[in-house]
Amino acid sequence: MTSGLWELVLHGIWVTIQLLVLSGLLATAVAFGIGIARTHRLWIVRFLAGLYTEIFRGTSALIMIFWVFFVLPIAFGWQLVPLWAGTLALGLTYGAYGAEIVRGALNSVDPAQREGGIALSFTPWQRMRLVLLPQAVPEMIPPFSNLLVELLKGTALVSIMGMGDLAFSANLVRLALQQSAEIYTYVLLIYFVIAFVLTRGMRGLERKLKAGLGKPVGRTPEQELRPEPTGVGAGGTS
Amino acid sequence: MTWDWGVVADFMPKFWDGLLVTLQILALGSLISFALGLVWALLMRTPTRFVRWPVGVVTEFIRNTPLLVQLFFFFYVLPEWGLTWSALTTGICAIGLHYSTYTMQVYRAGIEAVPVGQWEAATALNLPLRHTWTAVILPQAIRRVVPALGNYVISMLKDTPILMTITVLEMLGQARLFSQQNFQFTEPLTVIGVAFIVIAYPASLLVRALERRLVR
Numbered sequence: 001m002t003s004g005l006w007e008l009v010l011h012g013i014w015v016t017i018q019l020l021v022l023s024g025l026l027a028t029a030v031a032f033g034i035g036i037a038r039t040h041r042l043w044i045v046r047f048l049a050g051l052y053t054e055i056f057r058g059t060s061a062l063i064m065i066f067w068v069f070f071v072l073p074i075a076f077g078w079q080l081v082p083l084w085a086g087t088l089a090l091g092l093t094y095g096a097y098g099a100e101i102v103r104g105a106l107n108s109v110d111p112a113q114r115e116g117g118i119a120l121s122f123t124p125w126q127r128m129r130l131v132l133l134p135q136a137v138p139e140m141i142p143p144f145s146n147l148l149v150e151l152l153k154g155t156a157l158v159s160i161m162g163m164g165d166l167a168f169s170a171n172l173v174r175l176a177l178q179q180s181a182e183i184y185t186y187v188l189l190i191y192f193v194i195a196f197v198l199t200r201g202m203r204g205l206e207r208k209l210k211a212g213l214g215k216p217v218g219r220t221p222e223q224e225l226r227p228e229p230t231g232v233g234a235g236g237t238s
Numbered sequence: 239m240t241w242d243w244g245v246v247a248d249f250m251p252k253f254w255d256g257l258l259v260t261l262q263i264l265a266l267g268s269l270i271s272f273a274l275g276l277v278w279a280l281l282m283r284t285p286t287r288f289v290r291w292p293v294g295v296v297t298e299f300i301r302n303t304p305l306l307v308q309l310f311f312f313f314y315v316l317p318e319w320g321l322t323w324s325a326l327t328t329g330i331c332a333i334g335l336h337y338s339t340y341t342m343q344v345y346r347a348g349i350e351a352v353p354v355g356q357w358e359a360a361t362a363l364n365l366p367l368r369h370t371w372t373a374v375i376l377p378q379a380i381r382r383v384v385p386a387l388g389n390y391v392i393s394m395l396k397d398t399p400i401l402m403t404i405t406v407l408e409m410l411g412q413a414r415l416f417s418q419q420n421f422q423f424t425e426p427l428t429v430i431g432v433a434f435i436v437i438a439y440p441a442s443l444l445v446r447a448l449e450r451r452l453v454r
Contacts, residue, residue: 058439059396060398062399063427067428152304157306180311181311181315191302
């Protein structure tokens with residue numbers, strides 16, 4: 001491969017990382033917003049949040065991408081820049097998976113903690129911010145780590161819309177060189193390295209957050225027996 | 239926003255064709271992933287690390303890289319190696335392989351959840367290794383993991399549209415073809431989006447019901 005082609009791949013990596021960071025931020029915001037709304041005391045809020053998760057987890061991420069790219073401009077007259085369109089579609093879809101993680105972690109906090117918050121006459125918002133979230137967030141990190149890898153894999157889908165990400169650059173190089181095996185192996189390896197860095201980073205974050213709680217780092221033997229929830233795979237669990 | 243039911247009516251015949259292909263991919267892909275996942279899980283339990291280590295690395299690699307790029311890899315590289323499969327066959331094998339790395343973890347968890355006493359009893363009865371697996375461990379392990387496998391079938395359903403990129407005419411492929419021919423994007427894309435929810439939501443309810451019955 002020539003240096004010009006490598007430049008193409010490097011640009012692809014940059015676009016993929018931009019997309020990953022932006023849609024990751026949107027997905028986190030959606031996950032916490034919807035996940036906390038699902039534990040709200042009003043049933044209508046819980047219902048609407050549940051409807052959101054079922055709709056966005058029910059359809060495929062690729063169909064959402066098509067929808068945002070083709071239907072949104074016609075239906076509402078918005079034409080989004082490809083990067084933002086991709087961010088929107090991925091963030092909303094993966095945020096719905098994240099919301100289930102947030103809800104599961106909030107529900108798994110010892111009920112006595114919530115009752116303690118009530119007894120101290122904290123407002124619901126104070127209870128969430130000072131009691132529940134600090135204990136729930138470290139528990140969310142391992143499933144979020146899996147979801148982040150799923151999101152990384154999801155970013156490859158925007159190449160179908162012609163966005164110049166890593167998977168798209170692989171196609172360009174294939175057309176230029178007429179050789180597929182080499183470039184696709186390189187690109188798969190690059191994705192693997194990014195995923196590896198992400199999971200390592202998340203493990204470090206988990207260690208840091210759990211240190212403040214006095215909880216054991218890593219998985220307990222009981223958790224070890226359960227299959228790993230990837231979020232995307234878990235159709236109806238948690 | 240304009241919505242034209244006439245377009246929906248025109249699209250429906252194509253939709254049923256696409257649905258049939260989607261279900262075909264789903265059925266065959268699930269079978270491959272169930273079988274191959276079990277093979278990976280059993281290989282990961284062999285005593286020698288010269289088997290465990292390569293299997294672990296390969297499956298980890300497949301699980302952490304995008305299915306889309308893997309599909310392109312198989313679609314463009316296999317012909318270079320002299321294997322000319324149809325796009326549909328390539329797609330089914332790729333999606334089955336990809337998901338086998340997930341079902342492998344499910345089987346592993348199921349096998350590890352079988353109580354140690356079962357292994358000891360099999361040893362005490364002097365059962366050969368083959369029978370220990372086929373008659374004692376696997377029947378108990380698989381019963382426990384059926385709901386988790388069901389979840390992966392649902393998530394495989396949501397990944398089938400990716401096969402459109404290698405020219406397979408499943409639901410999204412049909413919708414895109416129809417859109418490009420008629421310049422009507424809203425209706426076909428919305429119809430298949432709703433179709434996915436209509437299939438996936440009852441399926442996830444079914445998995446939840448299975449979970450209550452089989453896992454105690």
